[in-house]
Amino acid sequence: MRVQNKHFQSLELYVNRDQDYYFEGNISHVKGPRGENRGYVFLFQDVTDKMRFDRIKSRFITFASHEIRTPLHGLLGFLNVIYDNLHDRLSDEEKKYFQFLLDSGENLRTVVEEMLEMSTLQDENSKLRRSHISLKKLIHSAIEKVALEQEAMSVKVELHAPEQSMIFFGEPDLLVKAFESIIKNIIIYTLPDSVVFIQLTESEALYKIEFISPGITLTAEEVDIMISDFYQMEAQITKVADGIELGFPLAKDIVQWHGGRLIIPDQEEFSIIIELPRRQAKGETEKS
Incomplete structure (x- = not known):
């Protein structure tokens, strides 16, 4: 759909300087009948x-x-x-x-x-300690922590990663917490005597960490509930009922704080993917 004969000559915002106001803005092209650029539409929403x-x-x-x-x-x-x-x-x-x-x-x-x-x-003003760290070591630490806490767990966790070192500039304790939370929650929904696979790969732009658990089937609605800030959902497969859980939302916040994203793809084999930008590590290295 094209918007014709629309053009903003100017846009003024009146803001009371004694008080902070916050706006979210969107910019869209305005196309003419032949597809030519006729201008732009600026849309601002007050989110104060x-x-x-x-x-x-x-x-x-x-x-x-x-x-x-x-x-x-x-x-x-x-x-x-x-x-x-x-x-x-x-x-x-x-x-x-x-x-x-x-x-x-x-x-x-x-x-x-x-x-x-x-x-x-x-908290925008919070200052957390970052350092250059090996993602493989952090994932191994998370696996060991989960194994110690769940001595009798019947689910095995395996890490598959390249031999080369994968160094990321981040907050070690927070990242271990994120990995640990994801592993714990995946185990809850995994069949006994099964294996959870963690696949660590890298590309030119990012590091990719994929947590894969065969046999888990969750609906799109259950996935949305799982990543909400507070959820309480029964594991349909293992019949383990949890209380309020912050694992996935906390992991998502930690990943986003590091400039990455947490994804739960819509596919037959249940998996959780973390993507962390490599450019962040390079940029921080240059500054240090």
Whole structure:
């Protein structure tokens, strides 16, 4: 569809200097009847309220997370002391209830920590430590962490990567957290005694990390829920029900903070793809 005989001579924006305003803009070509360029259309949308709300939300999450984290650490500490002292006098059923309390507390602590990390990533003024790091080493670290936490897991994780070193300029702890979150969540939806493959490749422009799990079938709606900020979804295959999960949204924020993107392709074999720009590493190297 073409817009004819439309041309903007000028465009003026009146902004109150005593207050910050935010706009999103789009520019489109205006074509004539023969396809010639007749001008441009500038479309601006006022997103000031949205930006203010996002800032308020981020501050609230940071404040609430800090307020929850301190008493939660104390509560878990006392629970562990009580459990250790009473362990020999508890029945099997009472031990099960105690373990449920401890596991629930640890899950809540994980959620609180991830909320703080998401808030930090969304803060434009946050300064995180970057360094030149090997992506292969970071992925190996994430695999080892998951293996230690899930000693009895029946799913094997294999990394396939070229021999050459793949150096990226990024925040090591955050990237390990992203890889770890993805691996954990994929394992939940993977059939027992299966293998999750991690394929690391590179091109001239980017590094590509693909997490592949055969046997997982998720609908487009389930994928959208999975990458939303807070999701609670039952694993249909393994029948494992999780609580609120921040794994994928946090991983997505970490990847985007590094200038990359997280993709879940619409294909028969379930996979998650992370793309990280190589030019970022080169550019940062030149500056340092």
